[in-house]
Amino acid sequence: MSKSLDHDPIFDVAIIGAGVVGCAMARRFTLDGAKVVVLEKAAEVLDGASKANSAILHTGFDAPPGSVEQSCVAAGYAEYLDIRDGLGLPVLKTGAMVLAWNDEQLASLPALVEKAHQNGVLDVELRSREALLEAEPALSPNLKGGFVVPGEYVIDPWATAHAYILQAIANGAVLRRNAEVLGGVFEDGIWDLEVTSGAVRAKQVINCAGLYGDVTDARLLGQAGFTIKPRKGQFVVFDKPASELAGAVLLPVPTKTTKGVVIFRTIFGNLAVGPTAEEQESRTEATTETASLHDLRAKGIEMLPALAQFEVTTVYAGLRPATEHQDYQISQDVARNYVSVSGIRSTGLSAALGIARHVAAMNVGVAFDGGPIKNPIIPSADRLSNYHGRxxxxxxxxxxxxxxxxxxxxxxxxxxxxxxxxxxxxxxxxxxxxxxxxxxxxxxxxxxxxxxxxxxxxxxxxxxx
Amino acid sequence: MSDVLNCNVAIVGGGTAGLALATALRAQGVADVVVLERDVEAGGVPRHCGHYPFGIRELGRAFKGPDYARALVRNAKAAGVEIRSGVTVTALHPNARLGLNTAEGNVELQANRVALCTGVRESSRAQRFLSGTRPQGVLTTGALQAMVYLNGKRPFKRPVILGSELVSFSAIMTCRHGGMRAAAMIEEGPRVTVRNFMRPYAALKGVPLFTGARDLRIHGHREVEAISFTNRRGVTEMIETDGVIISGQFRPEAALLHASHLDVDAGTGGPVIDQYGRATDPSYFVTGNLLRPVETSGWCWREAGETARRMARDLSDPIGRVPFVCQRSVDPALRFVLPQRIALTDAAGAMTQMQMRVSEPVSGHLVAMAAGNTVMSQFIDSRPERRILTPMVSLSRLGQAQDVEVKILR
Structure with missing residues (x-):
């Protein structure tokens, strides 16, 4: 294992999967000085869980306190706001409201506010029904009460991840698409990966394979400590004028299993309602269902009655890589220079930068020549926001x-x-x-x-x- | 942003309605008429309808769509109309002022009058809430025709057509022209939608037709592989196909309206207009299929001629704001009533007929009520694909101005 010719380089880090987490990981390790290769099995990046989400930058106010998820969301949120100007990534500071529609939900609000404060999101505050209706006059008068989360933002889910990977590429990372990792051997400190597009060697592997996280762990480590249970979410997107009906992201009181159906503006100027939460076997097939779409539209109208007058622009469905566990499944196999980053079920967009830092701080056992890049190239993101220059x-x-x-x-x-x-x-x-x-x-x-x-x-x- | 441009009449949209209006305005002696077309060429939808028959009424013989579009452009230019293509109208401002964008940048245009002629488009797969995966190869007829007739492209080989409106049969012909063969036509309603069914039926030869289809579902990952549905006997059918043509269910292309100061009618999906064909800002006239879905090119052409007469009169002797009452359908079976506002003046030169359409087959008395009085009653026996025309309600018997409600008594 001494070949280091240009046509057969040994990368410091091979990242498997170019979803938002893989893209952020590639950026982090590239900026930290690693020679990075990203292996994406699809023809495009963001082809799995990251292609369809609700495009909100969360504060992490509702994450379980003390969880890995909470710390990664908080760190990801902070870093996003730190770097987004430089990369030209647009944000819409909408804030969010968690809304109670019955007495039971109303009674649960103080505990949720307390949890938000525990998570360090201190500007979360209870609001009266009247105050909420004054701020959002299109809300149904059936509202009982709620609280506000002023720090929530709406962002561009694709330009964000594209900006991460494009910055990695601009600073030396290699992206291989149509490159599925079929297996691999770890020997003498080097991973020899069998990839559909040709073998790849790297000192370190980071599995960011999302919906295929367990499959990838099994292929490379022989087993996975969790099982991906794909959870489908369908969305209905309304025409742009409907965006005037809701200034803030409108969240329901979450249940144990789901955050529920959210109404949110998109950075592209639309108003969307979703997601559903449906467990399924398939990791590839995210179908829309006529009945669910009618149901989502009706739920939207229940909360915002005026929504009934607006046309639908599009509908979509995505899969979240949930597991049997509540928290993210981030684990390290020190002996085999391997990190598995899995179970990033619905907060990946907010947490990606934080997850990347979390993994980088694990001190993965590989020293990168030269250390962090001194003056990294900062490419400009795609300018697709309806609210910024196009x-x-x-x-x-x-x-x-x-x-x-x-x-x-x-x-x-x-x-x-x-x-x-x-x-x-x-x-x-x-x-x-x-x-x-x-x-x-x-x-x-x-x-x-x-x-x-x-x-x-x-x-x-x-x-x- | 340089100086503000000026013109007398700015027409937004260079399809049949816009070109016919422009030409008729010139014939009325109106000067400085400019058509703004966002596409690379004016002509509108007929540009990519490569089949007969267009133009029988207005041009005296049957043309194929592209030839018809070219003839309309030629006639407009010969009449002295200025056609500017590649110009996107980005905003409608009060008092006939438009925001424009071209490849060279943004500019504003101040006109004396604006006419909105942005036409219609078909409903998309998403708007129909169809079940299934979202592979490549699901297109509206309009998109298919633009590929075939304007770009020489074939998106699939053996598509299934959803819908059975006139445009759905046009899709069969487009397929033949482009070397494709329709695998089936599927209609969710109990019967074929198009009127005078026997004529387009000839186009259907060899294409299996399924009516009363339920639970439609698209299958396939990257590209379409099949479409399934429950047939009228309750049996699931699966048809292998590499494409789906979503046809019909037209809706006005009202994007500019929604973002503007003008009122939109939920029934038509187009602007609220008065008896003179003006939007809620009287410097804006409206004609063509933006008014309502959907009429033929021939109808839009004729309608534009009438609009031109009213606009020409308004330019020489402004109508201004007139007192009016609103009229609207209060019956779910009555999709829309046009115009939405009726003048309380003598309305010289204004529309003399109202247009309506039902949303389901209905037979009964169409009744307009105002202030407790019946101001119009007429027997109708209609279906969604048929246009209903009635004389404009007479408000002379009303003691006071009160809105008119229209319904059907079965």
Whole structure:
């Protein structure tokens, strides 16, 4: 094991999985001076649990005090607000409200406020029904009471993770897509990984495989200490004018198993309702269900009666990698230079940067040459927020292709020809928002099929001979 | 941001309605008429409807959609209309002022009058709350036609068509044109939606038709693999397919309205208009399918001619704000009533007919009530795909201004 030629390098760290956690991990270790390779089995990053969530940056007010989750969310939250200006990541400081709709829920509020204070989120405060209705006049008068969490933000779930991995790549990390880890051997301090796209060697492995966390542990360690139990969440997204109905993120009183159905604005200007919480076997199939979508819409209208007048823009479903345990499952196999980061069920977007620091602080036993990068490159994130400057506002954009989301030819071509260029329509949508507006591609699919010719697999359409 | 541009009439949308309106305005002697088209070329939906028959009424013979669109553009230009394509209207401001965006940047346009002609689009898969996975290859007919006729692309080979409106049959023809073959047509209603069923039926030959389908579900991971449904006998059918065409269920393209100061009607999905065809800001006129889903190009063309006469009159002798009452449907079976406002003046030159559509097959007396009085009553026997036209209600018998409520007495 002495080969260190360019075509067969030994990486300091191999990160398995490019969800938001893997992307944050890649950034952290790259900035800390490690030579990092990220192995993603899908054609695009963010193809698993991270492709569909509620896009909220949580304070962690409701996490179990003393849990790994709570500390990672708190640390992730703080670091996000610290770095987001530099990376150009937009935030919308909406705040949140936890709302009680019956007496039982009302009675449970003081304990939840107490828990928030225990978690160090000290600005959480009880509010009267009247005060809440004054702040959010579209809420149903059936409201009983609630409390406010002023520090909650709405963020861009995709640009965020893309910014992490793009910063890692800009500073030397290698991303391999279509690279599934099938197995591996640890020998003489080196992991020899069998990967669908070709073997990879690394001193350290960090499993961030999300929905495949247990499968990956089993493939590399022989067993996993937990079982992934995919939990499906469906969402209904309303047209942009509906966003005026709710200033704050509207949260229900959580139950033991779920945080419940949330109403939240998105940074793209819409108002969304979801998720459902449905346990299932499949790790790949996140279906929408007609009945659940009607039910979500009805739940939304129950809380915000005026929502009944607004059109639906889209619906989606995602899978959270829950396990049989409440807390995150982060464990280290010191003897085999291996860390497993699993069970990041629903707070991964908020906690990712904190999880990365948590793992980095485990002192994984590998020294990186040179130490932290002195002046790391800070690339700019995709500018997709409805509330901040967009590409179409700047001259020379080459024309608007997607009229609903005002996506320009210039930004589509920049994504297709830039670093980590998308190779699927799904990936392009997450990078640019093309076809994600109210017409869902009615107007722009034709033009897009020509513009993306030669870039996407599968293509949007084949040439008609 | 440079100077503010000016024009007399700014028309938002260069489809059939916008081009017909512009041309008719010029014929009325109105100067400085500008059509703003966000696409690379004006012409609208007919640009990618590569089949007959367009233009029989208005151009005297049958055209294919793209030729019809070109003829409308040609006629407009010949009449002295200025067509600016690649211009996106980003905002509607009070008193006929528009925010525009082009590749060169943002600019504002101040007109004397604006006409909104942004048309319709089909409902998406998401808006229908369909079950199943979300693979690539689920398209509306409009998206398919733009791929086939404007870009020479084929998104799939053997798609299933959801819906049985006129546009659904047009999708079959688009498939044939693009070298695709429809695997089936599936309708959730008990019968085919399109009227004069026998004519488009010829297009269906060889395409299995399933009506009364329930529990539709799309299957497939990256790409569509199958669609399943429960047939009218309660048996689950699974059809292998590589694409799904979501057809019909048109809705007005009202995005600009929703973000503006203008009122939107929940029934039509378009703007609230008065008897003169004006939105709730009288400097804004509205014509074409933005008013309501959905009429043919021929109908929109004719309607635009009437709108042009009212606009021309308003430009030379402003109507201004007039006292009015509101009218609305109070019957779930009556989807909309157009116009939503009736003038309490003599309304010279205003619309003389009301338009309505039902949401289910209904037969009974259509009744308009105001202040306890019946101001209109007419027997109807209608279906959702049929347009209902009635004379405008007469308010002369009313002692006081009170809103009009329209319903159907079965």
């Amino acid at each position: 590409d179409w506002e700047d001259a020379g954009h080459g024309g608007i292709i997607c009229h609903c989301e005002l996506v320009t030819k210039r930004e589509i071509l920049a994504a297709l020809n830039g670093p980590m260029a998308p190779t699927t329509l799904q990936g392009l949508k997450r990078r640019t928002r093309v076809t994600m507006g109210r017409c869902q591609g009615f107007y722009c699919t034709g033009a897009l099929s020509s513009l993306t010719q030669g870039y996407l697999d599968p293509p949007i359409g084949e040439d008609d001979e």
